[in-house]
Amino acid sequence: MHTLERSRLRGVSGTETDCAACPGSRRCWGDNLAAEAVYARREPPLERGARLIEQGQQPALYIVATGCLVLRVSLPDGSQRVVGLRLPGELVGLESYARGEQAYTAQAATASAVCRLRLPAPGAGGAHGALLERLLMKSAAQPERASAPWAGLPAVERVAAFIENYTQRAQLSGREDPFKLPLTRADIGSYLGLAPETVVRALGHLSQAQRLAVRGRTVRLGGPA
Amino acid sequence: MHTLERSRLRGVSGTETDCAACPGSRRCWGDNLAAEAVYARREPPLERGARLIEQGQQPALYIVATGCLVLRVSLPDGSQRVVGLRLPGELVGLESYARGEQAYTAQAATASAVCRLRLPAPGAGGAHGALLERLLMKSAAQPERASAPWAGLPAVERVAAFIENYTQRAQLSGREDPFKLPLTRADIGSYLGLAPETVVRALGHLSQAQRLAVRGRTVRLGGPA
DNA sequence: CGGCCACTTGAAAACCTTCAACCTATGTGG
DNA sequence: CCACATAGGTTGAAGGTTTTCAAGTGGCCG
Numbered sequence: 089m090h091t092l093e094r095s096r097l098r099g100v101s102g103t104e105t106d107c108a109a110c111p112g113s114r115r116c117w118g119d120n121l122a123a124e125a126v127y128a129r130r131e132p133p134l135e136r137g138a139r140l141i142e143q144g145q146q147p148a149l150y151i152v153a154t155g156c157l158v159l160r161v162s163l164p165d166g167s168q169r170v171v172g173l174r175l176p177g178e179l180v181g182l183e184s185y186a187r188g189e190q191a192y193t194a195q196a197a198t199a200s201a202v203c204r205l206r207l208p209a210p211g212a213g214g215a216h217g218a219l220l221e222r223l224l225m226k227s228a229a230q231p232e233r234a235s236a237p238w239a240g241l242p243a244v245e246r247v248a249a250f251i252e253n254y255t256q257r258a259q260l261s262g263r264e265d266p267f268k269l270p271l272t273r274a275d276i277g278s279y280l281g282l283a284p285e286t287v288v289r290a291l292g293h294l295s296q297a298q299r300l301a302v303r304g305r306t307v308r309l310g311g312p313a
Numbered sequence: 314m315h316t317l318e319r320s321r322l323r324g325v326s327g328t329e330t331d332c333a334a335c336p337g338s339r340r341c342w343g344d345n346l347a348a349e350a351v352y353a354r355r356e357p358p359l360e361r362g363a364r365l366i367e368q369g370q371q372p373a374l375y376i377v378a379t380g381c382l383v384l385r386v387s388l389p390d391g392s393q394r395v396v397g398l399r400l401p402g403e404l405v406g407l408e409s410y411a412r413g414e415q416a417y418t419a420q421a422a423t424a425s426a427v428c429r430l431r432l433p434a435p436g437a438g439g440a441h442g443a444l445l446e447r448l449l450m451k452s453a454a455q456p457e458r459a460s461a462p463w464a465g466l467p468a469v470e471r472v473a474a475f476i477e478n479y480t481q482r483a484q485l486s487g488r489e490d491p492f493k494l495p496l497t498r499a500d501i502g503s504y505l506g507l508a509p510e511t512v513v514r515a516l517g518h519l520s521q522a523q524r525l526a527v528r529g530r531t532v533r534l535g536g537p538a
Numbered sequence: 539c540g541g542c543c544a545c546t547t548g549a550a551a552a553c554c555t556t557c558a559a560c561c562t563a564t565g566t567g568g
Numbered sequence: 569c570c571a572c573a574t575a576g577g578t579t580g581a582a583g584g585t586t587t588t589c590a591a592g593t594g595g596c597c598g
Contacts, residue, residue, distance in 0.1 A: 115486060156495040160503075170504040173479065173496070176486035182449075197495035220445035224407075239464055240506020243586070254398070261340060261401035270381040270422035271398070272544065279395040281465020283587055288546060304545085304595095468554070497576065508555050513578060529563085529577085539598105546593070553586075561578065568571080 104129040104206075115177040116151050116203075117222060126222070128203035134196040140180065143193045147184035149207055152176050155200025159192040161237075169237075173197075182223070238280065246280045247290040251300060251307055269305040329354040329431075340402040341376050341428075342447060351444050353428035359421040365405065368418045372409035374432055377401050380425025384417040386462075394462075398422075407448070463505065471505045472515040476525060476532060494530045 107113050107126040117126060128151065134140060141148060143162055152174050159172035159180070171192055174180050184190045185207060207223075238246040258267050269276070273291075274284040282290075291302045301308045332338050332351040342351065353376065359365060366373060368387055377399050384397035384405070396417055399405050409415045410432060432448075463471035483492050494501070498516075499509040507515075516527045526533045 158496065158500060168503070170496070170500050173482075173504075175482045178482075178486075185449075197500075220449055224410075224445055224449045236464060236506070238506075240503075257398075257400045257403075261403075271383065271395070273546095274544080275383060275395050275422075278393070278465075279398070281463075284544090285546080285588085286586060289586095292546090498578095499576080509576090510556085510578080511554060514554095517578090541598085542596085544593105544595085547591085549589090551586105551588075553584105555582105555584075557580105557582085559579085561576105563576080564574085566571100566573080568569100 107203075112153055112176070116153070126205070128205050130201065130203050134200045134202065136196055136199050138196045140194040140196065140200075140202060141184075141190045141192075143190055145184075145190045147188065147190065148181050149185070149205045150180040150194075150202040151205055152178050152180060153201040153203055156197040157194045157200060157202075158197045159194050161192045169240075171237075179223070243280075243282050243286050244290045244293050246282065247276070247287055248294055248299060250276060250280055251294075252309075255307070255309060266306050266308050269307060332428075337378055337401070341378070351430070351447075353430050355426070355428050359425045359427065361421055361424050363421045365419040365421065365427060366409075366415045366417075368415055370409075370415045372413065372415070373406050374410070374430045375405040375419075375427040376430060377403050377405060378426040378428055381422045382419045382425060382427075383422045384419050386417045388462075394465075396462075404448070468505075468507050468511050469515045469518050471507065472501070472512055473519055473524060475501060475505055476519075477534075480532070480534060491531050491533050494532060 104127050107117060107128055110116075110128075130153070131140075131150070134155070140150065140157060143160075154176055157174040157180055158170055159174065160168050161171050162168050174194070180194050180202065181190060183192075238249045241249070254269070255267050271279070272284075273287045276282075277284045277287045280287070294300050295302050298310050300310050329352050332342060332353055335341075335353075355378070356365075356375070359380070365375065365382060368385075379401055382399040382405055383395055384399065385393050386396050387393050399419070405419050405427065406415060408417075430444075463474045466474070479494070480492050496504070497509075498512045501507075502509045502512045505512070519525050520527050523535050525535050
């Protein structure tokens with residue numbers, strides 16, 4: 089059954105076809121792919137180790153048909169980290185539409201096959217409601233996101249990353265420079281997976297290294313400016 | 314400006330209004346909220362410490378207008394962990410639609426105000442394309458996922474959580490019991506923030522504790538069944 | 539003023555990483 | 569078919585970081 093399915097899938101590679109005609113459709117879209125047709129283009133099969141997308145490339149959305157993809161990000165310091173796994177039925181590259189570019193590199197961990205989805209042009213509105221709804225549900229259900237950029241880093245860096253992320257978002261939401269943390273050290277620790285005491289010491293180090301100024305819950309960035 | 318905005322917002326609390334009429338609309342929906350109207354209902358203001366949603370409740374989607382919410386999950390062992398923060402313009406509760414129930418408890422970290430969004434009924438299709446598209450973009454951009462359930466846990470538990478999550482997804486995608494990990498120990502370590510050697514030793518411990526059987530890249534669950 | 543809670547600081551213990559060596563499987567060329 | 573090369577995997581010991589435990593400080597509110 090598995091091999092049969094695979095060969096039938098390979099048969100339509102390269103053409104854009106209705107997902108309803110695909111034997112693996114249930115895995116991708118669930119049981120009732122009724123009302124509105126979803127069209128996808130089967131891409132050429134990926135050998136183990138082949139790259140589907142490269143970090144920084146232009147947005148594109150895929151759904152895994154068979155195999156398994158590993159998602160990696162390259163950090164500014166040159167190191168790489170695995171940030172996710174995608175199995176059949178899961179989405180690859182959705183984040184790229186929000187960012188304007190691919191957030192990670194996707195590489196086949198085993199021989200894999202994927203289909204490319206065409207996302208309706210932004211602002212087109214109206215049509216494709218069902219597709220969008222399904223994508224939304226899928227993305228909200230996707231077990232782990234291009235995830236914790238800080239796991240495994242030393243505690244000081246985790247806290248620094250948290251503060252940076254927080255201040256960026258706080259600015260976006262219209263707050264001004266001396267930011268006030270709404271969380272206790274215990275909450276920050278719970279979020280980062282650190283003991284409260286460790287958060288205190290980390291903030292102390294960052295303060296001493298002039299990377300920021302902390303007094304109580306008030307933080308001010310004093311970056312390498 | 315801030316206080317003016319807040320008072321105007323409070324004025325419409327309880328009624329479902331067009332977001333375009335809201336002075337804070339740009340923060341929630343960006344610059345051009347043109348084509349299609351989005352309607353939201355302003356909820357009564359939340360005092361510091363008040364709960365907006367409770368883990369396990371029925372699905373509901375909110376967008377933060379002012380203040381800040383903390384997201385927490387209660388783990389089976391009774392402990393709690395912070396899994397996210399939501400600032401103005403960010404979404405709360407989207408995951409609930411995929412899961413059928415709220416994934417976390419949301420509590421006001423500071424006095425806050427939120428609007429409730431009405432998500433088009435599943436399967437309604439057609440209309441609301443713009444709303445869905447915006448939600449999709451927002452959710453894909455949402456900085457941290459509502460889960461890195463393993464951060465801060467001992468290495469053994471992190472690896473166990475990874476294997477469990479992987480096998481669940483592998484089953485969903487149609488794989489059978491002796492699962493084959495597509496990743497090297499180094500990749501698993503990179504994903505979990507652990508050294509490869511630590512992954513090896515953790516797998517050893519899990520194996521010895523009968524929690525699973527590992528041989529090379531083949532794992533079989535041997536849970537507390 | 540007293541109590542509570544968050545925050546801070548110090549020292550010992552536990553844990554994880556690093557380093558270095560060795561082992562095993564797989565695949566290639568002879 | 570074997571020899572070798574390579575990549576992944578495993579194991580042990582030393583060293584560094586983080587957690588834990590314990591005690592003490594500071595602010596806020598009844």
